[in-house]
Amino acid sequence: MSCSKIFSGDLPELIYGVLKYLQNDYSTLHSCILVNRLWCRIAIPLLWEDPFSIPIKNYNFIIIYSHNSNSDFKTKL
16 A cells, blocks of 8 residues: 555544544644654644643743744734
8 A cells, every 4th residue: 555545544534533632732742743744734733723721831932932023023912
């Protein structure tokens, strides 16, 4: 069976089901995006679905994001 048939079949749906189960485990989802492109394409929307629902101990990303954004964006916030 060729690779294209595997990736166009049920595999994306199965991976989505597994990743959806892990939706609240941000560390594991981050590891999953590093597996390959398919896993990354499926996991990224789950990670960014509601970024402000992340527990308070993980808010370091907001500080990093604000430091790297331009001043126009900061004033809009």
